[in-house]
Amino acid sequence: DQQVKQNSPSLSVQEGRISILNCDYTNSMFDYFLWYKKYPAEGPTFLISISSIKDKNEDGRFTVFLNKSAKHLSLHIVPSQPGDSAVYFCAASGYQAGTALIFGKGTTLSVSS
Amino acid sequence: GAGVSQSPSNKVTEKGKDVELRCDPISGHTALYWYRQSLGQGLEFLIYFQGNSAPDKSGLPSDRFSAERTGGSVSTLTIQRTQQEDSAVYLCASSLGWEQFFGPGTRLTVL
Numbered sequence: 001d002q003q004v005k006q007n008s009p010s011l012s013v014q015e016g017r018i019s020i021l022n023c024d025y026t027n028s029m030f031d032y033f034l035w036y037k038k039y040p041a042e043g044p045t046f047l048i049s050i051s052s053i054k055d056k057n058e059d060g061r062f063t064v065f066l067n068k069s070a071k072h073l074s075l076h077i078v079p080s081q082p083g084d085s086a087v088y089f090c091a092a093s094g095y096q097a098g099t100a101l102i103f104g105k106g107t108t109l110s111v112s113s
Numbered sequence: 114g115a116g117v118s119q120s121p122s123n124k125v126t127e128k129g130k131d132v133e134l135r136c137d138p139i140s141g142h143t144a145l146y147w148y149r150q151s152l153g154q155g156l157e158f159l160i161y162f163q164g165n166s167a168p169d170k171s172g173l174p175s176d177r178f179s180a181e182r183t184g185g186s187v188s189t190l191t192i193q194r195t196q197q198e199d200s201a202v203y204l205c206a207s208s209l210g211w212e213q214f215f216g217p218g219t220r221l222t223v224l
Binding site: 004006032034036041042043044045046049089091093099100101102103104105106 | 117146148153154155156157158161169172204206211212213214215216217218
C-alpha cells in the first residue's frame with residue numbers, strides 16, 4: 001500500500017501562473033517531508049523541505065504547505081517558468097535524519113511559454 | 114565539489130547474468146542509499162548504510178540483491194541471476210542530514 005501518494009500524474013501550466021502540486025500521505029509517524037525535482041536522465045535534485053512542526057516553508061518561488069490533520073502537503077511554484085518543467089517527487093521520512101525516504105510516484109509538470 | 118557518481122550509466126545484460134553497479138558518494142557523507150525507479154513508478158527504497166551500523170536491507174526485493182559499502186565510502190549493488198523485472202534505473206544517494214543527494218543513476222536493461 002502506498003504511503004505517499006501523488007494522485008495527479010501530470011500538470012500543465014502557463015508561464016507566469018501558479019503551479020500547485022499535491023501530495024498525500026498515510027503514515028502519521030512521518031516527521032519530515034521533501035520535494036525533489038527530476039529532469040530526464042538525471043538524478044533527483046532536492047528542492048525544498050518542511051518539518052512536521054511547521055505548516056509552511058518558503059524559498060524564493062517555491063513554497064511548501066503542510067496540513068498535518070489532513071495528511072496533505074502541497075508545493076506552490078509562483079511564477080512558473082518553462083525551466084520548471086520536470087517530474088516532481090514528494091518524499092517523506094521518519095523520526096530521524098538518515099533514514100530512507102518514501103517517495104510518491106511523481107507529477108510531471110509542463111510549463112508552456 | 115564532486116557530487117554522487119555512479120557507474121556504469123547504462124547496462125544491458127542477458128537474463129540470468131549477474132551485474133554490479135557502483136556508487137561513489139559525496140566525500141564525508143555518512144549515509145548511503147540505493148533506490149530504484151521502474152517505468153512509471155516512484156523511487157523504491159532498496160537498502161541504506163549509516164556509518165558503521167548494520168545496513169537496513171528491508172527494501173531489497175529478493176535474495177538475488179545484495180550490497181556492500183567498503184571503507185565507509187564506495188558502494189556496490191549486486192544483482193545475481195538478473196530477471197527482466199529487474200530492468201529499472203538504479204539510483205544511489207548520500208547524505209549527512211535530511212537532504213539526500215542523488216547520483217545520475219544506472220539504467221539497467223535485462224533482455
